[in-house]
Amino acid sequence: MSRIPLDPDAIRALAGILHETGLTEIEIAEKDSRIRVVRAAVAAAEAPVPPPRPARSPLPAAEPAVPLADAITTHPGVILSPMVGVAYLFPEPGAPAFVTLGQAVTAGQTLLLIEAMKTFNQIKAPKAGTVTQILVANGMPVEYGEPLMIVEN
Amino acid sequence: MFQKILIANRGEIALRIQRTCRELGIPTVAVHSTIDAEAMHVRLADESVCIGPPPARDSYLNIPAILSAASITGADAIHPGYGFLSENAKFAEMVAAHGLTFIGPSPEHIQMMGDKIAAKATMGRLGVPLVPGSDGAVTDYAAARKAADRIGYPVLIKAAAGGGGRGMKVAPSPAELEDAMRIARAEARAAFGSDAVYLEKFLDRPRHIELQILADAHGDVIHLGERDCSLQRRHQKLLEEAGSPALSAQQRDQLGFTVTAALSTLGYRNAGTVEFLYQDGQFAFIEMNTRLQVEHPVTEMVCGIDLVREQIRIAAGDRLGYRQSDVHFSGHAIESRITAEHPVSFVPSPGRVSLYHAPGGPGVRVDSALYAGCVVPSVYDSLIAKLIVHAPTRPEAIARLRRALDEFAVIGIETTIPLHQRVVDEPSFQASDITVHWLERFVSD
Numbered sequence: 064m065s066r067i068p069l070d071p072d073a074i075r076a077l078a079g080i081l082h083e084t085g086l087t088e089i090e091i092a093e094k095d096s097r098i099r100v101v102r103a104a105v106a107a108a109e110a111p112v113p114p115p116r117p118a119r120s121p122l123p124a125a126e127p128a129v130p131l132a133d134a135i136t137t138h139p140g141v142i143l144s145p146m147v148g149v150a151y152l153f154p155e156p157g158a159p160a161f162v163t164l165g166q167a168v169t170a171g172q173t174l175l176l177i178e179a180m181k182t183f184n185q186i187k188a189p190k191a192g193t194v195t196q197i198l199v200a201n202g203m204p205v206e207y208g209e210p211l212m213i214v215e216n
Numbered sequence: 217m218f219q220k221i222l223i224a225n226r227g228e229i230a231l232r233i234q235r236t237c238r239e240l241g242i243p244t245v246a247v248h249s250t251i252d253a254e255a256m257h258v259r260l261a262d263e264s265v266c267i268g269p270p271p272a273r274d275s276y277l278n279i280p281a282i283l284s285a286a287s288i289t290g291a292d293a294i295h296p297g298y299g300f301l302s303e304n305a306k307f308a309e310m311v312a313a314h315g316l317t318f319i320g321p322s323p324e325h326i327q328m329m330g331d332k333i334a335a336k337a338t339m340g341r342l343g344v345p346l347v348p349g350s351d352g353a354v355t356d357y358a359a360a361r362k363a364a365d366r367i368g369y370p371v372l373i374k375a376a377a378g379g380g381g382r383g384m385k386v387a388p389s390p391a392e393l394e395d396a397m398r399i400a401r402a403e404a405r406a407a408f409g410s411d412a413v414y415l416e417k418f419l420d421r422p423r424h425i426e427l428q429i430l431a432d433a434h435g436d437v438i439h440l441g442e443r444d445c446s447l448q449r450r451h452q453k454l455l456e457e458a459g460s461p462a463l464s465a466q467q468r469d470q471l472g473f474t475v476t477a478a479l480s481t482l483g484y485r486n487a488g489t490v491e492f493l494y495q496d497g498q499f500a501f502i503e504m505n506t507r508l509q510v511e512h513p514v515t516e517m518v519c520g521i522d523l524v525r526e527q528i529r530i531a532a533g534d535r536l537g538y539r540q541s542d543v544h545f546s547g548h549a550i551e552s553r554i555t556a557e558h559p560v561s562f563v564p565s566p567g568r569v570s571l572y573h574a575p576g577g578p579g580v581r582v583d584s585a586l587y588a589g590c591v592v593p594s595v596y597d598s599l600i601a602k603l604i605v606h607a608p609t610r611p612e613a614i615a616r617l618r619r620a621l622d623e624f625a626v627i628g629i630e631t632t633i634p635l636h637q638r639v640v641d642e643p644s645f646q647a648s649d650i651t652v653h654w655l656e657r658f659v660s661d
Contacts, residue, residue: 179284180280
């Protein structure tokens with residue numbers, strides 16, 4: 064089998080064309096060699112969902128949200144909402160917040176509450192770490208899979 | 217009128233509801249599972265809320281998640297579509313308890329018609345003709361034997377908590393009755409949580425004819441004609457027509473009169489479909505569906521009435537505003553249900569649709585949430601498109617259906633389009649010389 068000469072410039076050019084045109088796949092072939100460049104696959108069954116778009120068009124978004132949003136939802140320390148409801152960062156009005164930025168937390172420590180149908184559900188840190196990002200505001204509605212916080216080791 | 221409607225469903229029916237809400241100027245909330253995040257109705261809705269992972273149990277059947285989504289978006293009404301929670305009386309109750317309006321009938325009527333034994337008893341008392349049966353549940357073999365002897369073989373054993381064509385077993389003769397009872401009860405318990413069964417005479421060559429009704433909260437009940445849904449495979453409808461080639465206008469009027477009177481006595485509200493088996497000129501009530509049906513478009517095409525719009529108006533307290541004599545039927549409509557299955561083996565074919573081209577032109581309507589690049593998931597029902605045609609006469613509608621099927625392109629998954637293409641060319645179908653058993657024989661040949 065002949066070696067396919069690796070041409071990084073060609074691949075970069077194809078990737079650029081994908082982004083510009085909104086295509087999901089380009090393949091070019093010549094004689095025995097073939098290059099195919101594919102845009103990141105549709106979210107698998109259990110993958111986190113991108114943030115909601117207020118779209119009212121049959122057309123897809125030009126670009127899947129923002130690269131930053133992808134970095135957050137796939138961050139190893141991201142805490143995703145397991146339910147639909149309203150996020151509360153304080154145990155009750157006037158009390159200190161459950162956690163603050165930069166705070167060290169232990170496994171099982173309550174990070175915030177999500178209220179749904181008048182019941183409050185504690186969202187706990189799965190592992191010990193440091194709260195590096197708080198992504199929701201107090202009283203903000205959240206959907207299933209929405210990034211809430213990032214707790215890094 | 218409602219400020220905001222939450223659509224508690226997915227796929228083509230969610231898009232259907234979205235479209236009417238948009239035309240009425242009512243903002244919408246689309247709830248969806250993670251795998252449906254890019255669905256067409258989600259894109260077109262004013263707001264969307266992801267309610268869970270793909271399994272229906274965790275998303276479209278997840279009552280707390282759906283009610284929570286209504287709460288955080290401020291929706292004041294929920295349209296449940298068909299399937300999922302549309303005939304869940306508990307859900308309808310909870311929606312009301314949360315101060316929202318459930319766009320459909322009352323929880324009491326959902327419950328009543330959900331129990332197939334109670335439904336028969338009720339409709340029988342109200343003068344609706346029934347399939348000869350056991351008059352209630354049969355709790356043991358001795359009772360079943362007695363009832364079957366009275367009814368006459370073959371008998372059909374049906375789950376009281378079943379419906380939609382599920383949970384039924386035939387006992388062709390007395391010798392098979394005991395085994396059939398045992399299996400039917402075990403299956404009923406497993407599928408519906410109750411092993412209560414009842415018996416009916418098994419009709420060997422019936423047509424399936426159903427009547428669409430609408431009732432408002434002010435006591436007005438009308439019917440919008442019948443649909444013939446005799447083409448079924450494993451009790452799932454493949455193709456439906458409005459009106460039935462087997463009925464005269466007089467028969468339709470007579471049936472309509474009996475059924476609307478019964479539902480008026482019941483105080484039924486919103487849309488519903490009353491289903492019958494029809495054999496030898498006799499109607500026999502089998503069940504009532506207290507929701508919008510998949511095949512509602514054929515009725516819409518011949519009546520010129522938007523059923524989703526009427527459901528919303530009725531739920532908001534509006535009067536129907538028209539009487540039975542104002543309803544006119546024009547032409548003939550046929551719907552082909554297209555599923556993501558191999559057209560011969562019926563093996564499910566989920567996957568990515570790389571190319572999608574729907575037919576168009578006069579008298580052609582396509583209700584589908586497909587688009588090029590979309591993914592048909594494996595975890596939900598396989599219905600992906602409804603192709604509906606309307607024409608002045610049935611032969612013209614068949615020609616139109618054939619033409620439209622030939623234009624329909626769905627590439628990337630298998631679909632049952634080729635099966636429909638074979639059916640429309642069949643002389644028996646064209647002559648409508650069919651019964652509910654016809655399609656099974658056709659596909660197995």
